[in-house]
Amino acid sequence: MEVKIAAQQKILDYFNKILANNVVFHAYFFYGNEGVGKKTLARFLAKSILCIGVNKPCGVCNSCRKFSNSTHPDYVELGDELGVKQSFSIKEARGMLEQAFFMANDGEYKIFLLKDVDTLLPSAANSLLKLIESPPDNVVFLLTANNKHKALPTIVSRCIQIFVGQASRLECEVYFKSLSLNGSSKDIINLSQGSIGKLIFYANTEEGKLIFNISEKLKLAYINNNEFLFLYTLQRVEKDVVLVLKILDCLLAQFLLLLECNINKHNSLKDTNISKFCSVLNNILNAIKALKSMGNVAICISKLCCDIFG
Numbered sequence: 490m491e492v493k494i495a496a497q498q499k500i501l502d503y504f505n506k507i508l509a510n511n512v513v514f515h516a517y518f519f520y521g522n523e524g525v526g527k528k529t530l531a532r533f534l535a536k537s538i539l540c541i542g543v544n545k546p547c548g549v550c551n552s553c554r555k556f557s558n559s560t561h562p563d564y565v566e567l568g569d570e571l572g573v574k575q576s577f578s579i580k581e582a583r584g585m586l587e588q589a590f591f592m593a594n595d596g597e598y599k600i601f602l603l604k605d606v607d608t609l610l611p612s613a614a615n616s617l618l619k620l621i622e623s624p625p626d627n628v629v630f631l632l633t634a635n636n637k638h639k640a641l642p643t644i645v646s647r648c649i650q651i652f653v654g655q656a657s658r659l660e661c662e663v664y665f666k667s668l669s670l671n672g673s674s675k676d677i678i679n680l681s682q683g684s685i686g687k688l689i690f691y692a693n694t695e696e697g698k699l700i701f702n703i704s705e706k707l708k709l710a711y712i713n714n715n716e717f718l719f720l721y722t723l724q725r726v727e728k729d730v731v732l733v734l735k736i737l738d739c740l741l742a743q744f745l746l747l748l749e750c751n752i753n754k755h756n757s758l759k760d761t762n763i764s765k766f767c768s769v770l771n772n773i774l775n776a777i778k779a780l781k782s783m784g785n786v787a788i789c790i791s792k793l794c795c796d797i798f799g
């Protein structure tokens with residue numbers, strides 16, 4: 490039942506066919522990398538199925554308004570928004586089991602969005618499987634997962650599978666322009682690597698902009714061999730360990746991109762340069778590990794500077 494769709498416009502076209510022919514299946518499984526838009530697409534499909542207007546989702550009917558206000562009685566989301574912990578518990582799965590057998594309140598369907606089903610504990614996954622094996626009438630399950638192979642295969646095989654691919658560079662550029670932002674789109678688009686979620690984060694949220702700007706400063710400090718600026722920039726945020734970790738993650742991604750560019754552009758890049766760069770990547774990885782295990786930011790930052798600048 491695999492529907493391999495790589496670009497999001499194709500997925501939207503597919504949704505239109507479902508809606509035009511009123512052939513709603515009882516379970517859809519959206520999979521693909523983090524930030525590519527799986528949950529956004531699943532919510533769009535849910536809103537469209539529930540919509541009672543003409544061009545679905547019309548955005549103005551009673552159902553669409555309730556959906557937008559998160560008050561639709563026939564739409565339930567389960568799971569952690571950021572996918573940082575296991576999706577949902579056995580208790581929540583059982584609660585859903587009970588709810589699923591009640592009739593829809595407003596319209597024809599009752600829809601459940603189940604996030605990150607690849608992180609479910611076996612007990613919750615088995616409850617979900619039972620429900621998907623013999624689904625109640627007029628219930629639609631929308632499942633998302635970053636890693637299709639970590640989800641229970643018996644669940645996946647009972648769903649229509651929709652692969653959500655990364656956005657193309659052109660799609661990212663068009664999207665960046667649509668945000669009407671100032672600044673360099675090139676670096677942010679490179680860093681986002683086809684993830685619209687990451688693009689929005691770095692380009693259009695206060696936290697993302699801060700992380701991107703600080704990691705840019707650190708990158709330039711490294712390139713210009715300015716140890717003082719590198720250390721000073723990190724010391725200014727050292728009170729917030731979570732922020733420091735996010736900055737180092739971003740810096741690691743930036744350096745990986747730099748290395749990739751160098752290798753692709755200059756095949757003759759000297760081995761010594763590559764090995765120096767690789768050791769810097771290891772230094773950052775070690776700093777991230779140390780911060781996660783012991784959390785003493787000042788010491789980790791000083792050590793990172795010593796390691797990088799020798």
Ligand SMILES: [Zn+2]
Pocket residue numbers: 540541542545546547548549550551552553554
């Ligand atoms: Zn509507």
